[in-house]
Amino acid sequence: MPEHYGAAGSIRRHVLVVEDDPAMASLVKDTLEREGFRVSVERSGEGAIAAVEREWFDVAIVDKELPVLNGLDLVSFLTHRVPEMPVILITAFGGALVAEAALSRGATRYLDKPVRLAELVGTVRGVLGHDAGPAAPRRQSPTPASAPRPGAPGPPVRSPWAVILAGGRGTRLLPLTRRLFGEPRPKQYATLVGSRSMLQRTFDRVALAVPPERTVVVSVRDQAKYLASELPRPSTAHVLLQPADRGTAAGVLLPAHWIRRRDPDATVAVFPSDHFVLGERLFMNRVAEAAAFVEQHPERLLLLGAAPTDAETEYGWIETGETLGWTPSGAVRAVRRFVEKPTAEEAAACFARGDLWNTLVFVAKAQTLVDVGRQFLWRVHVALEKVAPLFDADDNLPVLRRAFGAMPSASFSTAILQDCAPALAVMRLAGVAWSDWGSPRRVILSLRQAGLAPDWFRRVGLDA
Template sequence: MTQRNSKGSPWSIILAGGEGTRLGYFVQRWLGRQRPKQFCAFVGTRSMLQHTLDRAARLAPVERSVLVIARTHRQEAMMQLDGGRVGTILLQPANRDTAAGVFLPLTYVRARDPRATVVIYPSDHFVYPEDQFLDNVRDAILAAERLANRIVLLGVAPDRLEPDYGWILPGRRIVHSGAKQIRTVLKFLEKPTAQQADAALSDNALWNTLVVTAKVNMLWKLGQQCFPDLMERFERLRRAIGTAEEIRVLDEIYRDMPEKNFSSDLLQQVPDRIAVTELTNVLWSDWGRPERITEALRRISRIPAFPLETLNSPFAPIAPIRNRNRFAAGS
């Protein structure tokens, strides 16, 4: 596991191990078969995974990127990687929820560069325009390097109730990073009730994009604090990296691995170790429902790659509750 020297560059972790179950029924109607949404091109010709890899490559060298995919999706992913989009590909033996999805690639980054700063990108979220998104991520990287004892999350000002999202209640301002204000986190709500989401909206809470910047060792220590049993397994894997035992140990630690959720079992437990910065001038959406896809594409005047008749019902835009999100198409 060698790398070229890219001192000062962050590492990219791209999460693409999900099964896409929330959107599975829609993709089945559209394509006539199951395909996780990160491998789908809902607009244009590039899949969501390809978009994410290309964005990550603009902030960190390809050799400092780690992609996590499910072992069962290896063939699907390889057809899209084109031989040069990512430095390290990890085949996750089984889906053990999002904490394992984060700490598996982090194990490999830590083995190579324990003092690194990492950016964690979900591969199934939509962002537009990309230049402004990357400017926001650059500021978050600077913040994570200055606030080495905190995770820095990107949050989005909501314009409607979304109980499916994680919500972040920001606190006091800590520091400026670039043009951005970085704030403490008073509370983190993962998939709140409608009543909790309504209260969070009134309190100027932000949606959690799950785009994370952090120092590797700090994130590792939080994992040890929140789920030591899981982290002991990844310590075993770290010691095996680069040896003949690596694949055997990887399979072994996943065999009866406990399922832990990165949001509810870590972020929600340590709000005092989290900071948040608002993602501005960017349209962001977690495309977990078909209406979110069509609404986002309507807002940027793009034509979907799928026929609208594949939707359950005629398209109706998602009605905003209030206009807090500063994004405007064409900005």
């Protein structure tokens, strides 16, 4: 590796600072250079990747909130590409979950802004072996939950709020819906079995346990023509129409902000609207059990995992860990990791190990959802803090359009769930048959497994 010398022949260690705020980058650079370090600054994750391919650095200081490629993803790249280089992650919007995520991705130290410059210098010297530097805070393993074992009655729990996600385009199912309906109808508004659309079936299912006045349907304005005929009239359900689709993160976090303003201690159950469920009352009983568990353990975000019937490659999988507690239907377990878009071999390993399909149905406190959004997607969080109150009046549409136009798009699964495992738990959907209708293959397969043959089977050449 190249060596650069300072006064009296001392070696000047090379520091890479990755910071998109010019004032902060200049301050850190000037401070470190006064302390004898050689400093290079990059304003983006992409620039940092190019820099480490060009030259050697002894340590990297990475801000979490970077445009496009975020700081956590950059930490993952750097620690794999240059494993011998210490990486220090700093952020103004952190917390215990971000600290744990930084460490799990390979960061050597984690610091919360505002960072005292003397502390930053000491940390750099510490990771380079000069002086003792402040260690990154490690989140302690949560104490195993003491939920009642099966059969033991729990305390009475008020009804949770329900959030129904109905804003996706359903791209993979569009060829089927276009053929059946003569237009590229989003799948949640398509009737594929019986006489009810997927959204209506979701609304009916949710209503078995959650009253309409505590139900929030989240969609986008360009789908309003479909949505108008979907919900019962009159309905006391709340509808939040986003001016633009900014991914599932905004779809989940917007109603969390909106609900928290009305009910600060609310428990929220989140439901995608493209699921096929047999045993709907049992399904909602499991959701009620999850809500009761979260009431007792409000720090948890509790996922409902489906028991797999095969080594499916179209679904995400959840590898479970130790038992954290119990609901009347079974154990609540820790989440070890997610396996997204598995190969056939990976899916077979998940199936053999007893992993669960990730339904993306989950229950959490509204405050917990807001907090994980603040820690992992602060730009989305800040925007939603400002605009959530504006959804109560139509004349705020121009302001909402500007806010959503500037908001980054993000997936709730990849931007939040994959990095907050210490707060996650999962319970098995016992006694319920579940399928995500994300593709024509899954629709046809699950209908055949259920012994159902809707009329459109013949129209597309699929005689039962």
